[in-house]
Amino acid sequence: LVVLGIETSCDDTAAAVVRGNGEILSQVVSSQADLLAKYGGVAPKMAEEAHSQVIDQVVQEALDKANLTATNLSAVAVTIGPGLSLCLRDEFVPVKTCATRLKNGSISKPYREVLMEYVNLGFQLVGVRKARKLAGSFNLPIIGIHHMEAHALVARLIERELQFPFMALLISGGHNLLILAHDLGHYIQLGTTIDDAIGEAYDKTAKWLGLDMSRSGGPALEELAREGDAESIKFSVSYLSYFLFVHLLIFSLLSCLLECTPMKQHKDCNFSYAGLKTQVRLAIESKNMYVENTKLLLSLIMCSNAEIPISSASSQDRRSRADIAASFQRVAVLHLEERCDRAIEWARKIEPSIKHLVVSGGVASNQYVRARLDHVVTKNSLQLVCPPPKLCTDNGVMVAWTGIEHFCMGRFDPPPPADEHEDYMYDLRPRWPLGEE
Ligand code: ATP
Ligand code: FE
Numbered sequence: 001l002v003v004l005g006i007e008t009s010c011d012d013t014a015a016a017v018v019r020g021n022g023e024i025l026s027q028v029v030s031s032q033a034d035l036l037a038k039y040g041g042v043a044p045k046m047a048e049e050a051h052s053q054v055i056d057q058v059v060q061e062a063l064d065k066a067n068l069t070a071t072n073l074s075a076v077a078v079t080i081g082p083g084l085s086l087c088l089r090d091e092f093v094p095v096k097t098c099a100t101r102l103k104n105g106s107i108s109k110p111y112r113e114v115l116m117e118y119v120n121l122g123f124q125l126v127g128v129r130k131a132r133k134l135a136g137s138f139n140l141p142i143i144g145i146h147h148m149e150a151h152a153l154v155a156r157l158i159e160r161e162l163q164f165p166f167m168a169l170l171i172s173g174g175h176n177l178l179i180l181a182h183d184l185g186h187y188i189q190l191g192t193t194i195d196d197a198i199g200e201a202y203d204k205t206a207k208w209l210g211l212d213m214s215r216s217g218g219p220a221l222e223e224l225a226r227e228g229d230a231e232s233i234k235f236s237v238s239y240l241s242y243f244l245f246v247h248l249l250i251f252s253l254l255s256c257l258l259e260c261t262p263m264k265q266h267k268d269c270n271f272s273y274a275g276l277k278t279q280v281r282l283a284i285e286s287k288n289m290y291v292e293n294t295k296l297l298l299s300l301i302m303c304s305n306a307e308i309p310i311s312s313a314s315s316q317d318r319r320s321r322a323d324i325a326a327s328f329q330r331v332a333v334l335h336l337e338e339r340c341d342r343a344i345e346w347a348r349k350i351e352p353s354i355k356h357l358v359v360s361g362g363v364a365s366n367q368y369v370r371a372r373l374d375h376v377v378t379k380n381s382l383q384l385v386c387p388p389p390k391l392c393t394d395n396g397v398m399v400a401w402t403g404i405e406h407f408c409m410g411r412f413d414p415p416p417p418a419d420e421h422e423d424y425m426y427d428l429r430p431r432w433p434l435g436e437e
Helices: 033-039 044-065 095-104 111-137 147-158 199-206 219-226 239-243 248-258 274-299 310-352 367-379 396-408
Strands: 002-007 014-021 026-031 075-081 142-144 165-170 176-183 186-191 356-360 383-385
Touching: 002 111, 014 044, 026 044, 026 367, 026 396, 033 186, 044 111, 044 396, 075 147, 142 396, 147 165, 147 176, 147 310, 147 356, 147 396, 165 239, 165 310, 176 219, 176 310, 186 248, 186 310, 199 219, 199 274, 199 310, 199 396, 219 310, 219 367, 274 310, 310 367, 367 383
Parallel strands: 002 075, 075 142, 165 356, 356 383
Antiparallel strands: 002 014, 014 026, 165 176, 176 186
């Protein structure tokens, strides 16, 4: 059994070939990081074009590296949902396009929903078209994959001991999910985010701190945080802070008074990162103001055009930015720890036999996150399964492997007709709760 996996759901175009026994024969990722850095975010139309430009090459390279041709494949797996809210994260969304679609397409859904559908269809269509074309030409079955299920199940590829049922924390750019995986395709959602995902909070913080965004913001922020003092700023996570974001003073005071650990008073397993994001932004803005004012004052004291000692100011600036990064990371991850602790307790009531907590998705490649969650898991006498960083961020291997799992259970679609038209209405699922058939 040999399966090709294709993934084009966001900023990477990825393909991989995996054998039924879990042997990874090839994996290729073409990143759009340059585009991201240049435009400060995902520009959906541009990203779609970038996917289209490289998809043939990426798939061919995956086959070549595996020393195979499409005739050797048993099936093709491709991501068909859910939608990626990642693309909504930036201001750089095709507002005009969506507005036009709303006007002439007689769509009466809320704007955000339309936007989400539009954005996702374009991205995923590139991969789905390629998969169907290939499957049609070589008479191969096709397997539609849930992106988040793939993030979770790739853990079973690297840890053969990992049996159902298990728990999973999926932390990425668009999702913050705590699930109990009963069986293949059967997942109980224990918690999700009520606003933003942690990956988005990392990306935005990195952007506001002026970090190098040529990779995603997460890794850059993790690096900077190593130099900072995580206790220097008392951020918190709270629903409250979300609503009171206008007033720094009241909002910080109340947040600190009411809860020193994240959302303690909410007895559920849901997440919230919007409030923390706002606090970080305010902290950065107030620091910036302070720096600007100091510079102004210095130039006044030193009589107008005199040189300002830039070097000490910038090292000071890096230090304070590192403090913000470290303080942000500490609280963001503390929130994960606290929720996992509670979710394990819940999950054990439903499935006393769970032995593992899987942590996957882009943010799971963060070393600090891994270390802190390892601590939680050990405390609860469970085992942590965290795929290597390359398999935590988006990749084709996770799609191919999830395809293999479904294929083995007889869950796949017959080969599409070889002459299928490009405009065929593919079965994409922009909103697809994990576990729903
Ligand atoms: P989703 O999986 O929710 O649909 P996505 O596919 O865009 O969204 P992933 O590729 O799974 O997301 O993960 C990307 C996210 O992971 C980005 O937000 C990125 O900043 C974050 N990330 C990657 N590496 C790190 C790291 N070392 N530390 C923190 N965050 C990281
Ligand atoms: Fe992802």
